[in-house]
Amino acid sequence: MRAALSSTLKKVSAAAAARRPRVAFVSSASHHHHRHHQSNKPTKKRKDDYILGPDLPDIWATPGSISPPAESESGATMAVDAELAPTIIDGKSIAEEIKLGIAKEVHRMKDTIKKVPGLAVVLVGQRRDSQTYVRNKIKACEEVGIRSLMAELSEECAEDEVLNAVSEFNQDPSVHGVLVQLPLPQHMDEDTILGAVSLQKDVDGFHPLNMGNLALRGREPLFIPCAAKACIELLLRSGIKLKGKNVAVIGRSNVVGLPTTLLLQRHHATVSVVHAFTNNPEDVTRVADIVISAAGVPNLVRGSWLKRGAIVIDVGTNPIEDPSLEHGYYLRGDVCYEEALQVASAITPVPGGVGPVTVAMLLSNTLDSAKRFYGIS
Numbered sequence: 566m567r568a569a570l571s572s573t574l575k576k577v578s579a580a581a582a583a584r585r586p587r588v589a590f591v592s593s594a595s596h597h598h599h600r601h602h603q604s605n606k607p608t609k610k611r612k613d614d615y616i617l618g619p620d621l622p623d624i625w626a627t628p629g630s631i632s633p634p635a636e637s638e639s640g641a642t643m644a645v646d647a648e649l650a651p652t653i654i655d656g657k658s659i660a661e662e663i664k665l666g667i668a669k670e671v672h673r674m675k676d677t678i679k680k681v682p683g684l685a686v687v688l689v690g691q692r693r694d695s696q697t698y699v700r701n702k703i704k705a706c707e708e709v710g711i712r713s714l715m716a717e718l719s720e721e722c723a724e725d726e727v728l729n730a731v732s733e734f735n736q737d738p739s740v741h742g743v744l745v746q747l748p749l750p751q752h753m754d755e756d757t758i759l760g761a762v763s764l765q766k767d768v769d770g771f772h773p774l775n776m777g778n779l780a781l782r783g784r785e786p787l788f789i790p791c792a793a794k795a796c797i798e799l800l801l802r803s804g805i806k807l808k809g810k811n812v813a814v815i816g817r818s819n820v821v822g823l824p825t826t827l828l829l830q831r832h833h834a835t836v837s838v839v840h841a842f843t844n845n846p847e848d849v850t851r852v853a854d855i856v857i858s859a860a861g862v863p864n865l866v867r868g869s870w871l872k873r874g875a876i877v878i879d880v881g882t883n884p885i886e887d888p889s890l891e892h893g894y895y896l897r898g899d900v901c902y903e904e905a906l907q908v909a910s911a912i913t914p915v916p917g918g919v920g921p922v923t924v925a926m927l928l929s930n931t932l933d934s935a936k937r938f939y940g941i942s
């Protein structure tokens with residue numbers, strides 16, 4: 566437990582509000598819905614639509630088209646009741662702490678069996694945000710002594726080339742984790758490619774068998790998806806108990822919303838799932854003790870969606886294009902941060918919240934995989 570966390574990390578970010586660049590949050594639907602957490606493929610026809618329900622894509626009636634809240638005049642300090650100042654959950658320092666523990670174990674492994682864990686990343690295409698995330702992952706590997714390999718393929722390459730890259734990494738005994746960076750180009754079938762990753766190296770936890778074992782009571786998946794694990798770590802390390810809590814999860818993607826919901830239930834939380842077809846989602850979120858948003862829509866969660874004192878975990882990493890910036894984009898969460906600060910008791914920022922812990926969880930899964938492979942505990 567991190568007793569120091571809540572006291573040292575309390576700060577009020579009025580300055581952040583004043584600094585926010587003026588951008589129109591236009592709903593260029595294609596852009597927002599192509600983010601990694603949402604499937605962007607056309608709906609597949611299935612025979613059992615009747616019993617499983619039709620497979621509708623989650624396209625949010627997005628308040629992304631609503632302009633963000635009025636900005637306070639530059640430099641103006643908001644009057645904030647000290648008692649209401651929320652804890653800013655510092656994902657970056659939590660990630661550092663986790664990585665320190667991983668580094669120790671990696672070094673011990675190197676000393677005792679002369680092996681280190683290996684992570685292979687398959688990156689297809691040129692998306693700038695994907696390149697940044699992959700670079701972060703590789704940098705994080707270096708920090709803890711995990712060996713990293715990368716296969717970079719062009720946007721136009723054939724699906725077979727991706728499958729070949731996955732297959733080579735599957736067979737390489739020095740590789741213990743294989744990750745295919747999402748989203749893949751439109752013309753590729755995500756299910757085929759993710760299904761090709763060796764079950765024993767599926768450090769993303771996206772293989773249907775790992776996901777199924779996460780869903781089934783009494784079963785243990787080999788790997789738990791990193792973002793879901795990161796949400797739970799952030800809550801637990803901030804001293805927040807989950808048992809019996811009302812948690813609203815916004816979004817039901819395979820990579821975040823669904824595994825997070827399953828993992829929360831394993832922690833005995835009462836979970837309500839809000840998705841693009843939910844009527845009056847704010848009625849659900851307003852009664853939640855904890856709100857976890859993974860919708861991929863900037864500014865979706867307004868202050869009015871939150872109960873006073875709610876805990877807010879923002880998984881959204883929405884790249885907003887801004888040609889004036891070095892990287893060509895900046896990141897916004899799903900949560901209207903400035904508004905949430907006024908009502909929440911604790912909140913994760915974007916960036917610096919869930920993202921860095923997600924990367925730490927990937928390293929942790931890779932270490933676990935290597936330990937399993939070499940039969941050490």
Ligand SMILES: Nc1nc(=O)c2c([nH]1)NC[C@@H]1CN(c3ccc(C(=O)N[C@@H](CCC(=O)O)C(=O)O)cc3)C=[N+]21
Pocket residue numbers: 601697698701744745746747748769791792882896915916917918919920921923924
């Ligand atoms: N197969 C697969 N597995 C993933 O886990 C996966 C993926 N595909 N596709 C993309 C998403 C996104 N994701 C992030 C990881 C780190 C940050 C991260 O480190 N964010 C930093 C800042 C990033 C920056 O420098 O711009 C932060 O929030 O502070 C963000 C997002 C993993 N994803």
